[in-house]
Amino acid sequence: MQTAPSQSLDRALLACGVASTPVFYALAVLQLALRPEYDIRTQPISFLALGELGWIQVANFLVTGALALAGAIGLRRVLRDQRGGSAGPILAGLYGLGMIGAGVFGPDPLPAPGQAPQISVTGALHMVAFLVSFLSLIAACFVMARRFGAVGKRDWALYSVATALLAPALVAAGMANPSWAGVIVGGAGLVLFGWFSLVAYGIRGEAAAD
Template sequence: MTTATLTNAGTNRGVPTATLLAGGIAVGPLFLGLSLAQVFTRDGFDLSRQPLSLLSLGEYGWIQIANFVLSGLLALAGAAGLRRALRGGPAGTWGPALVAVYGVGSIVAGVLRADPSMGWPVGAPEGSPETMSWHSVGHGVGAMLGFGALMIACLVFARRFLRRGERGWALFSVLSALATMAIMWWPDQDSMSIRLVVGSVVIFGWLSAVSVRVRGNLS
């Protein structure tokens, strides 16, 4: 067995590559599953106008904070797996790096909480706050940086798939980036909280699918 094969299979490292890639697969199901579970169990939360980030506030806010942080750590593990599996090939550097940027952004968004707004938690202003605290600004920067990195990663992997003749996967990657951008940047503030969830489903679905694809190609 060659050194390259050992590296790709992850048998000469502490954590198997397949296990690291499982982190990238799990990011979306964990974050969205735990977030939506809170939406349906935390009294008074209204997803039609209150974004998932606000779940970090209130008595059980620590659950969403942990959700952000754990999702970020899983993304970092997935990025390490992608780097190990793709090293030396197309997207082997920038693809994993961009997924890692998402992981860091998610951790930042978890540690730095958004300001109370949109009536959450109970007693908070009904609209957006007139001024934003430094930690709320940091939360927004972390979230935007993370999702922006994943959209760019879609395009980086699309190039990889094209070079490998996998046109279906290339098209899937491009459409995932464009769909996420259109959904999240659509100029309608009233539907923002719902669109953030839909956009998350698209981009996390892409990350899970690509991680599964790369994991399946391990030697």
């Protein structure tokens, strides 16, 4: 049985994880209103980090990553000694660290018409950081699916597997449809990041019941 202060800390950390996805997409939507020149249909959300107001998206990556990292710590504290109690939180933590890395290292701008794309070291690190985030959460989906199955939460297990399959499928669809790639890939992030926030919410409920 946890003490009241420890339980309160767990719930606060998990609340950070719950907030991570709403914060990320709320700030992205805000920027759409502030930056009419940005085309969400063809440009990824990362490109909001470019330009005069790019600091907002940089801060968005950093804040979201910190919230996700706090949520991962909360998962580790609540799920210790349970199946997936180490791998799941570690993978979620990598998601948070990847988001922070995506903020520290900005993306490369689109090349001018007729010019070949050039990738800088910073741009390459941005792509690696975001890829780490994405792949870590996909792996976490499978880890947590096993955990949910082991404790009899079949619906959560199925939801986790479905998320792990749907998110990369949407990314592939975005690559195949460049005229709507920004929207489709943004939707893939919403599916995957939203899963993390919902899992943090569900585990927070378990912590309250202990």
